[in-house]
Amino acid sequence: MAGQRWRNSRLAQVIGELTAELDHAWAELLGASGVAPGTPDETALAWLVADDPTGYGWRVVDAALDRLTCTECGATLTRGPVGCGRCGYYHGVRFAAREVDRPDVPAGNEHAIRVAFAVARARHRYSPRARAGYELVLPSLVAGDLPTTAQAQAAKALINRLTPEECDDVASLAEVERLAHRRGPVNG
Numbered sequence: 001m002a003g004q005r006w007r008n009s010r011l012a013q014v015i016g017e018l019t020a021e022l023d024h025a026w027a028e029l030l031g032a033s034g035v036a037p038g039t040p041d042e043t044a045l046a047w048l049v050a051d052d053p054t055g056y057g058w059r060v061v062d063a064a065l066d067r068l069t070c071t072e073c074g075a076t077l078t079r080g081p082v083g084c085g086r087c088g089y090y091h092g093v094r095f096a097a098r099e100v101d102r103p104d105v106p107a108g109n110e111h112a113i114r115v116a117f118a119v120a121r122a123r124h125r126y127s128p129r130a131r132a133g134y135e136l137v138l139p140s141l142v143a144g145d146l147p148t149t150a151q152a153q154a155a156k157a158l159i160n161r162l163t164p165e166e167c168d169d170v171a172s173l174a175e176v177e178r179l180a181h182r183r184g185p186v187n188g
């Protein structure tokens with residue numbers, strides 16, 4: 001993550017907070033399992049979690065992946081090139097992790113956070129439009145919102161009017177709207 005420049009400061013802050021939550025969740029699992037950090041046992045535990053994430057919260061699963069090296073391409077597991085089958089496999093499997101909503105948020109909020117965070121951290125696996133859609137909404141998801149289907153579709157329709165370069169440059173949904181409307185009426 002070092003050196004990554006996020007499209008706005010709020011997103012950078014939220015990514016930092018979620019990354020800290022991953023580290024915290026991992027430290028808790030280590031403590032509960034009686035495993036010392038930096039030991040081969042930690043690596044073994046991380047593989048155990050990565051291979052069968054269904055019993056773990058998604059923060060623990062993502063933390064495990066962050067601590068593993070891909071035996072095929074040598075990158076941090078799931079961070080390798082799109083062509084690496086092993087990274088692709090584990091990137092897919094991660095979504096079997098548990099996603100428990102926080103209190104007082106709309107049902108499905110945690111799933112949306114989980115997916116948006118995964119997209120933001122595996123940007124090269126997704127199109128510029130997908131990146132823009134998920135990254136622009138992530139801070140509001142973390143704040144406890146969940147767009148309705150209609151809202152999500154409206155945002156997607158606007159993003160679809162942008163060029164790939166614009167998608168990677170936009171810093172806010174307001175900016176998306178401005179650029180999209182410059183191309184004429186959206187439903188006209």
Ligand SMILES: [Zn+2]
Binds near residue numbers: 071078081084085087
């Ligand atoms: Zn790989």
